[in-house]
Amino acid sequence: xxxVERSSVVIVGAGLVGxxxxxxxxxxxxxxEIYERQGDLRQLPDGGGRSIxxxxxxxxxxxxxxxxxxxxxxxxxxPLYGRLMHGPDGEETYQPYGNHGEAIFSIRRNDLxxxxxxxxxxxxxxxxxxxxxxxxxxxxxxxxxxxxRESGEARIEDALHVFGADGSFSTVxxxxxxxxxxxxxxxxxxxGYKELSVPPREGGAWGLQPNAxxxxxxxxxxxxxxxxxxxxxxxxxxxxFEGPASFEALGTEDSLLELFRKDFPDVLPKLPxxxxxxFSRPTNSMVTIRCxxxxxxxxxxxxxxxxxxxxxxxxxxxxxxxxxxxxxDSCLERGEGSWPRVMKDFETLxxxxxxxxxxxxxxxxxxxxxxxxxxxxxxxKKVERYVSKKFPVQYMDLYxxxxxxxxxxxETLHRERRQRSLIDRLVSMSGIEDRxxxxxxxxxxxxxxxxxSVGTLVxxxxxxxxxxx
Ligand SMILES: Cc1cc2nc3c(=O)[nH]c(=O)nc-3n(C[C@H](O)[C@H](O)[C@H](O)COP(=O)(O)OP(=O)(O)OC[C@H]3O[C@@H](n4cnc5c(N)ncnc54)[C@H](O)[C@@H]3O)c2cc1C
Numbered sequence: 001x002x003x004v005e006r007s008s009v010v011i012v013g014a015g016l017v018g019x020x021x022x023x024x025x026x027x028x029x030x031x032x033e034i035y036e037r038q039g040d041l042r043q044l045p046d047g048g049g050r051s052i053x054x055x056x057x058x059x060x061x062x063x064x065x066x067x068x069x070x071x072x073x074x075x076x077x078x079p080l081y082g083r084l085m086h087g088p089d090g091e092e093t094y095q096p097y098g099n100h101g102e103a104i105f106s107i108r109r110n111d112l113x114x115x116x117x118x119x120x121x122x123x124x125x126x127x128x129x130x131x132x133x134x135x136x137x138x139x140x141x142x143x144x145x146x147x148x149r150e151s152g153e154a155r156i157e158d159a160l161h162v163f164g165a166d167g168s169f170s171t172v173x174x175x176x177x178x179x180x181x182x183x184x185x186x187x188x189x190x191x192g193y194k195e196l197s198v199p200p201r202e203g204g205a206w207g208l209q210p211n212a213x214x215x216x217x218x219x220x221x222x223x224x225x226x227x228x229x230x231x232x233x234x235x236x237x238x239x240x241f242e243g244p245a246s247f248e249a250l251g252t253e254d255s256l257l258e259l260f261r262k263d264f265p266d267v268l269p270k271l272p273x274x275x276x277x278x279f280s281r282p283t284n285s286m287v288t289i290r291c292x293x294x295x296x297x298x299x300x301x302x303x304x305x306x307x308x309x310x311x312x313x314x315x316x317x318x319x320x321x322x323x324x325x326x327x328x329d330s331c332l333e334r335g336e337g338s339w340p341r342v343m344k345d346f347e348t349l350x351x352x353x354x355x356x357x358x359x360x361x362x363x364x365x366x367x368x369x370x371x372x373x374x375x376x377x378x379x380x381k382k383v384e385r386y387v388s389k390k391f392p393v394q395y396m397d398l399y400x401x402x403x404x405x406x407x408x409x410x411e412t413l414h415r416e417r418r419q420r421s422l423i424d425r426l427v428s429m430s431g432i433e434d435r436x437x438x439x440x441x442x443x444x445x446x447x448x449x450x451x452x453s454v455g456t457l458v459x460x461x462x463x464x465x466x467x468x469x
Contacts, residue, residue: 007159007160008030008031008159008160009025009031009160009161009162009163010032010033010034010035010157010159010162010163011032011035011162011165012035012137012144012162012163012165012170012171013037013164013165013166013167013304014034014036014117014120015036015166015305016113016116016304016318016321017303017304017305017321017322017324017325018163018304019034019113019116019117020064020067020116020321020322021163021303021304021324021328022034022120022123022126023069023119023120023126024325024326024328024329026123026125026126027067027123028329028332029125031125031127032125032126033127033157034127034128034129035134035157036128036132037133037149038131039131040128040130041113041117042117042118052108052234053106053107053109053226053228054108054109054112054315054318055080055105055107055226055315056074056077056104056105056112056319057104057105057316057402057403057404058403059319059320059322059406060318061074062326063322063323063326064322067119069115069116069119072115072119073112073115074105076107076111076115076229077107078105078106078107078210078211078227078228078229079104079105079106079211080097080103080104080105080211080212080213080226081096081097081101081102081103082094082096082097082212082213083212083213083214083215084209084214084215085215085216085217086214086216086264090265093378097403098400098404099385099388099389103211104213104315106226106228108228108234109318131148131150132147132149132155133146133147133148133171134146134166134172135147136171136175137162137164137175137176137300139296139297139299141158141299142158142161142162142297143157143158144157144159144162160339161299161300161301161339162299162300162301163300163302164301164302164306165303165304167304167305167309168287168305168306168309170302170306172300172306173291173302173306173307175300176300177291182293183290183291183292184290184291185288185289185290185291186287186288186290187288187362188286188287189285189287189288189365190240190241191220191239191240191241191286192241192247192283192285192286193236193237193239193283194239194277194278194281194282194283195234195236195237196236196271196273196274196277196278196281197233197235197271197273197277198225198232198235198267198271199232199272199273200230200231204231205231206227207231207232207233207270208225208227208233210231211227213225214226214233214235216263216264216267218245218264220240220243220245221237221239221240221245221263222238224238225267235267235271237278241283245259245263247283250278257275260274286311287309287311288309288310288311288358288362289305289307289308290355291307292347294307294346294347295340295343298339298340298343299339299340301343301346303321303325303328305317307324307354308320308351308355308358310357310358311358311361311365312361313361313362313364313365313367314357314364314399314402314403315403316361316403316409320353320354320409323406324350324354327349327350328342328346331343331345331346352410353408353409354409355410356409356410356413357402360402360409360416379432380423382441383426383445384397386441386442386445387422387423390449391458391461393463393464394458394461394462395419395422395458395461396415398412398416398419401416415461415464418462421457422454422457422458422460422461425454425457426445426448429444429448
């Protein structure tokens with residue numbers, strides 16, 4: 001892309017998406033000023049303190065690789081090849097993510113942010129300003145009102161275009177939310193999460209098996225763990241806010257330990273700081289945010305979580321924000337010169353997909369916390385694995401489509417609905433539960449697939465092209 005001198009694009013927020021967006025815009029010759037309200041997390045002594053884990057998947061890496069940062073990010077991740085389910089009796093069941101050794105990649109959010117900050121800063125024409133909070137936006141010029149968090153100094157920055165990459169509770173979005181024709185909704189999940197940590201064992205070995213996502217599903221509550229590259233494992237304890245086995249009910253050390261002795265006895269000895277961590281760390285909530293339009297007066301736009309925050313059940317929020325940058329770049333390629341046209345094109349292309357992943361993420365939370373331990377769920381998974389091996393061109397389970405392809409989310413949702421009809425039919429066939437032995441099971445499903453009614457459902461699936469895989 002040739003370098004052309006233009007006025008600056010201002011990005012509010014030097015989080016994951018703001019940094020990647022800056023790199024994409026720099027490639028197109030834009031000067032970019034990023035304003036971040038926090039200090040520079042690379043300068044903080046412990047790299048920014050605690051940090052949630054993220055898992056990155058195919059579509060996230062595709063967007064990172066296009067600007068040349070995918071390799072460095074991948075090197076800092078731990079690959080996870082499946083889910084390790086921990087039953088209440090300590091029994092462990094391993095479910096691989098795919099039939100071909102597919103993996104998702106775990107990394108601490110702060111580590112990823114540091115890599116992206118370095119990368120953004122190294123791009124031509126990109127400047128980072130830390131400690132400056134956006135306090136308002138004027139779409140007329142457009143311009144951003146900024147306040148320095150230490151000195152209190154106020155500043156107004158004019159821009160060619162303003163992007164709000166300032167996360168779920170975006171100030172940029174708030175500046176326009178109460179205008180007419182702006183639709184907005186936020187839906188909080190009825191449970192929150194608290195982070196706990198399994199430190200490395202003495203001598204630096206992993207406290208839990210390293211290359212898997214660990215899940216302890218217990219109906220309305222669950223524990224989920226992601227290994228880190230320093231051999232620790234970050235756990236998130238998900239609990240309802242109120243009711244039995246809730247944050248409200250765990251007001252004392254005794255009640256906390258009782259819950260762990262009863263529901264998570266295998267991991268309790270590996271949590272030496274459980275009580276301290278539980279009572280000193282914040283309880284976090286999860287929210288779905290939907291908003292439209294994403295662009296105001298053709299001059300100020302939202303991207304990433306500011307436009308479409310989702311529940312983290314699929315681990316797709318950052319992946320989706322990275323994909324935003326890549327798709328926006330393709331819109332810039334087509335409509336350069338006209339920001340209103342580019343942003344309209346972007347929203348038309350992108351919003352059906354971000355709505356779809358928001359719906360899917362809400363559904364998947366139910367699956368994660370309840371069904372993964374349920375024999376009916378395990379039977380479905382077994383049937384799915386058979387069908388996807390038998391029809392690799394037509395069938396791909398939803399988790400794989402979301403995580404291991406770049407098929408637009410909205411298409412994965414439509415395909416999933418058709419695939420679901422097929423699996424519903426197969427698991428409801430009488431006698432299937434009596435044939436769980438591998439050979440008998442395969443024969444049973446193979447015969448069922450030959451029947452006319454099931455065959456029609458298979459032909460309804462259509463194919464997934466090679467390029468989409
Ligand atoms: C528990 C949990 C687990 C998750 N797991 C995954 C996962 O496994 N995989 C995945 O892909 N995603 C995951 N996500 C989602 C992911 O964290 C977000 O989608 C991603 O961080 C969004 O990036 P962003 O840059 O849009 O927003 P953010 O990361 O929120 O960054 C916004 C930035 O803007 C700054 N800012 C905010 N307000 C202002 C202001 N007024 N002025 C200036 N700066 C401002 C903030 O300080 C911040 O640096 C998870 C989220 C949660 C809560």
